[in-house]
């Protein structure tokens with residue numbers, strides 16, 4: 132059995148509380164207070180306390196899916212990405228848009244806006260800050 | 263936020279507008295409680311008597327959408343009673359005289375008619391805020407989600423500026439962000455008009471052309487509401503990373519039609535969301551516990567997240583997916599990152615506010631931007647000595663009150679306002695898969711004032727139909743004194759009883775926020 136505690140940040144609201152994840156055999160099984168965190172000093176709200184519960188849900192997406200005759204079928208990364216690349220090339224820059232995410236990291240957001248601007252030459256990129 | 267979460271504790275007065283802090287940001291509310299224990303007065307302005315409103319010393323139950331009238335009236339009283347900070351206005355701001363003229367007519371009596379709040383309460387709130395040594399304003403979507411959202415925010419700033427409540431501990435104008443990395447997504451330029459660090463696309467494009475080594479488009483792009491409006495027409499291809507507009511956006515029927523009319527839709531997410539169901543291709547992403555990177559919270563603190571476990575099956579980190587797609591399009595050399603840290607090093611180079619931040623420096627405490635160099639400690643409080651304007655002065659903008667886009671009428675006599683509840687997060691993709699959260703509550707509802715309920719012959723838990731000009735939803739009634747007469751409230755987390763089937767997609771002309779907080783509806787017993 133392996134056991135570790137990983138310090139990270141709560142995935143929910145913009146407060147950004149520090150939180151420890153308790154990891155047993157590559158599964159997050161609970162949270163543990165991180166007392167020396169400057170924002171929440173070891174306390175969390177109910178959402179933060181149970182923030183790990185969705186991680187290992189059975190219905191997590193595990194493979195790329197492609198829609199065929201209205202039904203999703205599993206496909207490989209290579210096929211999925213090739214098809215997206217092909218479809219992107221078929222469109223003019225001003226016909227393409229990107230929704231980035233307030234739930235993703237800074238690095239994820241940076242790379243997506245760079246992708247839109249550098250490769251597709253479009254500034255049609257936004258995220259749901261307004262929503 | 264202009265200030266840090268921690269320094270809220272030092273305020274003598276905390277004015278909370280359109281934010282249910284105690285339910286939505288409980289660990290910020292903790293600082294409010296600490297301030298209160300030290301004697302601070304709490305003022306809450308909200309159409310719903312929320313858990314937060316119940317903690318207030320003064321509670322102003324306002325008609326949704328009338329914030330500007332109320333704040334103008336508070337400033338009217340503050341000016342009349344000499345509670346302004348003359349030194350601060352003289353040395354640090356510009357525009358006070360114009361403001362004075364505009365707020366002249368906003369007497370408490372006048373505002374009281376618009377906001378349906380007792381005039382004496384308005385006067386008292388003005389006195390408490392105006393005479394505090396340190397007063398902090400906290401606000402959330404109850405200020406921004408209007409067609410006049412930008413005006414609302416400017417009004418809050420005016421109030422802080424004329425009383426000198428900016429640039430010190432326990433003061434400031436502090437938006438509380440609903441999602442963990444809204445601040446960071448904005449900082450990173452996931453916006454149609456700016457590159458990372460809020461550098462305008464039509465001004466800073468040469469700088470970025472040089473850094474990225476390609477020619478760039480320097481015309482402003484489209485916002486999400488605009489892309490949805492143009493879908494199937496000018497917009498034919500959408501790539502959606504980690505968003506669920508089928509639950510979060512206004513007027514869902516229209517969103518569904520828009521997404522279905524695209525040539526091609528790619529959705530990259532952790533679950534098969536309502537939006538992913540409509541996609542041509544769905545890409546499995548790693549969740550936050552399965553990756554490294556940084557989040558920037560509502561007080562501008564950049565913090566590290568750390569990988570705890572591996573993603574399930576073949577799911578990949580979002581940045582890895584984008585990098586691989588860039589390689590497919592023969593741009594691998596421009597996306598040559600081996601880790602999130604490599605990306606962050608580039609972020610530092612192009613984003614002046616992040617220049618001094620490194621993964622090594624972040625540790626457990628994180629760093630508040632702006633942090634211009636590696637020896638700079640970061641900036642928990644903004645505008646301490648000067649504002650970020652060319653002449654260093656803070657701008658006071660006189661604002662007139664304007665009506666929301668859709669007002670109640672004979673056919674749709676109620677105002678619907680929407681929001682969140684404590685147990686769920688946004689569209690529920692994560693929390694509605696969490697056992698403890700759905701045990702608490704897993705159904706939508708509509709809150710109705712007992713007086714209105716009586717007129718309509720509705721009892722608690724009756725099934726009612728709420729309809730607007732855009733659609734209708736059958737949902738359980740919750741009769742409660744907590745909601746103002748003439749106003750009803752629905753949470754938006756629940757796809758089956760989606761409040762956003764009803765909401766008005768009318769947007770603020772400047773920042774393009776949809777008017778989630780006000781639309782006209784009717785209620786019928788089923």
Ligand code: SF4
Pocket residue numbers: 141142143144145146147148171174175176177178179180286287288289290
């Ligand atoms: S623990 Fe609660 S208050 Fe803290 S970040 Fe998470 S959701 Fe927000």
